Amino acid sequence: MAHISDTHLGYARYSKLEPTSNRNQREVDVAEAYKRAVDAILEAEVDLVIHSGDVFDTIRPATHVVLHFLRQTQRITRENIPYLGIAGNHETPRLRATTASLMYAHLVRATFACGFEPESGVVPVGDAQVGVSLVPHGAVLDRELVVMPEPGADLNLLVTHGTVPGLTVKGHELGEIDLPSHLISQHFDYIALGHYHFFHAHGTNAHYAGATERFGFGEVNSEPGFALLTFDESGGTPEVEHIPVRARPMIDLRRIDASDMDASELTEAILHHAGAADLDGAIVRQRVAEVPVGVAGGVDRATLRDLKRRCLDYSLEFTEVGASETPDPGDAGANFGSLQEEFKAFVGGKRERGDLSPAFAADFLRRGTEYLNRAGTGEEVGP
Ligand SMILES: [Mn+2]
Numbered sequence: 188m189a190h191i192s193d194t195h196l197g198y199a200r201y202s203k204l205e206p207t208s209n210r211n212q213r214e215v216d217v218a219e220a221y222k223r224a225v226d227a228i229l230e231a232e233v234d235l236v237i238h239s240g241d242v243f244d245t246i247r248p249a250t251h252v253v254l255h256f257l258r259q260t261q262r263i264t265r266e267n268i269p270y271l272g273i274a275g276n277h278e279t280p281r282l283r284a285t286t287a288s289l290m291y292a293h294l295v296r297a298t299f300a301c302g303f304e305p306e307s308g309v310v311p312v313g314d315a316q317v318g319v320s321l322v323p324h325g326a327v328l329d330r331e332l333v334v335m336p337e338p339g340a341d342l343n344l345l346v347t348h349g350t351v352p353g354l355t356v357k358g359h360e361l362g363e364i365d366l367p368s369h370l371i372s373q374h375f376d377y378i379a380l381g382h383y384h385f386f387h388a389h390g391t392n393a394h395y396a397g398a399t400e401r402f403g404f405g406e407v408n409s410e411p412g413f414a415l416l417t418f419d420e421s422g423g424t425p426e427v428e429h430i431p432v433r434a435r436p437m438i439d440l441r442r443i444d445a446s447d448m449d450a451s452e453l454t455e456a457i458l459h460h461a462g463a464a465d466l467d468g469a470i471v472r473q474r475v476a477e478v479p480v481g482v483a484g485g486v487d488r489a490t491l492r493d494l495k496r497r498c499l500d501y502s503l504e505f506t507e508v509g510a511s512e513t514p515d516p517g518d519a520g521a522n523f524g525s526l527q528e529e530f531k532a533f534v535g536g537k538r539e540r541g542d543l544s545p546a547f548a549a550d551f552l553r554r555g556t557e558y559l560n561r562a563g564t565g566e567e568v569g570p
Pocket of ligand 1: 193240241275277382383
């Protein structure tokens with residue numbers, strides 16, 4: 188069985204376009220990652236495919252994004268391989284009256300639960316009867332929710348999307364736990380989890396499959412892919428293997444300490460760090476700390492232009508002397524990217540669409556980031 192998750196189709200970021208389609212390059216990357224995952228799933232000759240949510244990045248993905256999903260998904264279902272899944276938090280409508288775009292999946296014979304209720308049934312898979320309980324993200328809001336395995340099924344699967352209690356990442360427990368503990372303590376042969384973008388085991392019978400691409404620097408150390416499971420005839424815990432899917436390189440360059448540097452020395456250091464890795468086409472971040480006042484503006488423009496041209500995105504993040512650095516979200520921010528990163532993307536998008544003038548956007552970004560940094564350190568932000 189293949190367990191795939193967090194494909195985030197329709198995700199778009201940065202300004203570069205893919206030259207043939209003129210579509211956002213990251214959107215194309217994410218679409219191709221899903222296609223590559225489908226290639227690998229077909230190659231593995233699985234008997235069942237499960238998607239544990241965040242198929243789409245948004246509640247209303249563009250038509251071409253939906254069509255791509257349907258075309259790729261149909262490559263699986265036309266081989267008569269059952270394909271079932273759920274909606275994640277990204278694609279769950281805020282209003283119960285809105286129909287989720289995932290409902291289109293039924294046109295290509297894939298079954299998705301995308302409302303606010305769990306759905307379960309028994310699916311014949313080869314000679315086996317597999318009980319599948321689909322608990323979409325919209326259904327986990329009900330804290331009293333109880334989902335039972337299908338009696339009489341040879342194998343029982345639970346599919347859900349959210350943060351499990353006790354999910355510990357680098358010694359930190361993730362906040363915002365949204366899956367009630369009794370939900371995942373039921374006796375299921377396997378629990379397919381979505382939401383956390385790293386391939387990650389939880390207990391003996393549950394796994395996060397991880398995402399098929401990286402969606403921010405919080406995920407720079409993740410390996411995109413999906414999970415491949417083998418169930419024994421005699422039952423018991425399945426064997427779980429991670430199948431990597433090729434993604435665009437994302438590089439977080441070693442931080443530069445710029446104290447005592449002037450602008451030309453900083454330019455040299457930036458070039459030196461850039462030379463240490465193959466940046467062509469990559470998403471690159473260079474953080475520079477302790478920048479003396481006035482030095483950032485003096486960094487050689489031509490050097491920066493060249494770096495921006497070579498990389499899909501090259502972002503230079505300065506922290507001035509004495510300022511507190513943007514806290515590194517590390518893996519813990521993996522689900523959403525840091526608030527600062529989200530804010531930067533939000534302001535960048537507004538500026539690109541012309542909603543904000545470049546000067547106002549720059550000021551807005553600087554002030555907003557400052558507030559977020561201060562809020563992150565628990566410092567008083569003022570009224
Ligand atoms: Mn996700």
